[in-house]
Amino acid sequence: MCQEGRSPVFLQSERFGGTLMKKIVELKNISKSFDGETVLDNINLDIYDNEFLTLLGPSGCGKTTTLRIIGGFEHPDQGDVIFMGERINDMPPHKRNVNTVFQKYAMFPHLNVFENIAFPLRERRVPKKTIEEKVHEMLSMVMLNGFDHRRVTSLSGGQQQRVAIARALIGQPKVLLLDEPLGALDLKLRKDMQQELKKIQKATGITFIFVTHDQEEALTMSDTIVVMSQGRIQQIGTPQDIYNEPKNAFVADFIGESNILDGTMLKDLMVRFSGTTFQCVDKGFAPQEPVDVVVRPEDVDIVAQEKGMLRGVVTSVTFMGVHYEVIVDIGGFKWMIQTTDYVGEGEYIGLYIEPDAIHIMKKSEYSGLYGDYSSFSNELDELSDPGEESEDYE
């Protein structure tokens, strides 16, 4: 499903603007099933040194299992896990140079903050003085100076999170695995921690593999995003790639808001949908090939009816703070448009779409699964969001 036949050099230059990077972790043809149910289906993924890589997808897409396979807590049924050129399928977790920040922090309740962070060094019989220095270094990195003797059970979620990060980083692993670490924090704390994690990753130069179902989090933090669904990788790319050039309807729908329409590629640079022919910037499709067309809500301009390429009636307007979310009915298909200009409900308007606002995707198994915004409401969207909401707000 991914990176078919692309040479590593091409990949590297694509991802990092030409700088040659070392591969740290390689997953080769990994498959895994639990009780006959396929969780991972032939996963191929290269992870590079110094990279902030995010595994993004709805619950049950296999992202956590992928992480646990790298950590050594699950064994793939098929395929190889390569760590710095060495096959480590059978290496137990305690021998891997990889540390994990667990979803619920996994603090050791019988140890205080200092001892929790010192745990990996005590295991390695590091001299007492070095331990003390290192732990204090870590405590100041996560801004918990003076918390040494506090009980971990008396800390807030955000503080436990910091202790967990310090504990995972003190042994200087090559790779840090983070399993939805911000899921249990409230929105504001979450935003702060996103910034902080990114800063820590840059400062330490350690490869971060981050698992989340929150697309916004993935977009703001990552160098590379791996979008997963149903045990398969849907797309690998930079946040910009993933957002601007989604590979199929699943990715387009999962990342951000999008109007996904059935269309036909008339010829290169020309596509027809909604009964109108548009200029676009995509080419390389067969003539008359059926395609999925994506138009992001913020890329549509609202103009006077007679100037519009498409015409329709406004069915709902929601004030979102920065912009209005406008639902427009065009020939029965409900579009979402984000605009800073106010239009009234029931108004007849025209839509203007620039060629580069139109993104063309090949038809896939996900085509037609994501309808228009006819039943859209913010509340509903949250309810039907395929994330692990129930776990998050426990």
Added chain:
Amino acid sequence: MKTTSRIYTALVFIFLFAPIAILLVFSFNESKSLSVFGGFSIKWYRELLHDEATLESVRNTLLLAVSAMVISTVMGTAAAVGIQKLRSKWLRTALSTATDIPMTNPDIITGISLMLMFVFVGRLFGLANSLSFWTMLIAHVTFCLPYVILQVLPRLRQMDPSLPEAAQDLGCPPLRAFFKVVLPEIRPGIVTGAIMAFTLSLDDFVISYFTSGAGFQTLPVRIYNMTKKTVTPKMYALATIIFFVILALLLISNLTDQNKKKPNQ
């Protein structure tokens, strides 16, 4: 309403503790009579100290209780860890239900079945008398084991399952991770289980009666055998001592349980 409930509570407590109070009082009776209190004396306690056979049975009981406690605690903890690790929910429920059966089984059936098994196996090996300390020990471990599992299993369930994984992730081999991280978490359950096993073994009569041999007698069995003749107030003294020892153990067990619970709340 308040006074009636107070009276009722008082009645319940009198009902519960009157026999023990009478036992306590008569253990200090100067005379041998059960109806007349002939004055305070500790002569029965003194006499008890000189009764070699009884003291021997006390030593036997303690030896048996301590051995049964140690073995059933180790085995029970290991079993609980194993049950908790099972992936299949069905198998997990089935196993923990199966381990509960000896608890709900009447003692007399457990006793008879164990005796039959010991004699049967003994005969297979051509032994005339197979009942000994060891058969009793096996019997006691058998009925203590479920109680230990019952105490440890909930502790394991409450524990964040990623704790042992986190320890391994940070460089601990699996067994070491268990001792360093899991054991401190489930210790209260283990302690309570051990104390329960000890007290159960200490006061068991029915199963011990069926599985004890001629050479090894525990205190309850000895007291039962003595009642066939006459009960001397010496036994009241002994019973009083046992009552207070068990009371002390119960208090310790409850206190450790509460101490462990507090910090988490």
